[in-house]
Amino acid sequence: MTASHLRFLQPDGWAAPRGYANGVAAAGSMVFVAGQIGWNALAQFETDDLVAQIEQALANVVAVLRIGGAAPEHIVRMTWYITDKSSYVARQKEIGQVYRRVMGRHFPAMTLVVVAALIEDRALVEIDATAVLPA
Numbered sequence: 121m122t123a124s125h126l127r128f129l130q131p132d133g134w135a136a137p138r139g140y141a142n143g144v145a146a147a148g149s150m151v152f153v154a155g156q157i158g159w160n161a162l163a164q165f166e167t168d169d170l171v172a173q174i175e176q177a178l179a180n181v182v183a184v185l186r187i188g189g190a191a192p193e194h195i196v197r198m199t200w201y202i203t204d205k206s207s208y209v210a211r212q213k214e215i216g217q218v219y220r221r222v223m224g225r226h227f228p229a230m231t232l233v234v235v236a237a238l239i240e241d242r243a244l245v246e247i248d249a250t251a252v253l254p255a
Contacts, residue, residue: 125254126196139216140230144196146252151188155201155246156180157238165242170207171214177247178222185251192223194251198230201246205234 129143130136157180158173159165167173182192202208208215228249238246 125252126194137227139219140227142229144229146196148255149253151185151190151194151251151253153181153184153188153249153251155248156184157240157243157246159240159243165240168242168244170202170204170244171211171218173244174215174247175218175222177245178219181247181249182222185249188251188253190251190253193226194253195223195226195228195249196252197228198247198249200230200232201235201238202232203235203237203244207244208232208234 125146125148127145128141129145131142134142156177158167158176159180160176161183165173166176181195181198185191185194238244
């Protein structure tokens with residue numbers, strides 16, 4: 121589902137991106153979601169599995185969006201920070217399945233950054249997001 125206040129930006133002649141958009145133009149009220157990691161509502165890790173932590177981090181993003189009156193289809197950009205590139209690459213299919221289960225088939229502008237570590241020692245991923253609600 122695509123929100124009507126969003127326009128996905130794809131330059132002519134560019135190869136279509138897979139799992140993200142090159143850019144998004146939006147109009148409306150903005151909702152900013154701070155970096156969410158793969159722990160539960162009580163700030164406790166239930167797993168040290170990358171895919172499971174991604175699923176929890178995405179669910180946490182959705183929970184914050186809901187409080188702001190937004191949903192995954194309102195997201196215009198996300199930044200993912202991961203600590204293990206090889207694990208991410210090896211498990212991309214599983215990560216895509218988890219993403220679609222939590223976020224649907226909405227693919228905003230995204231950036232993936234490999235970092236040496238995150239503040240919480242057990243965190244394997246951190247995801248922040250910006251959403252725009254229709255005016």
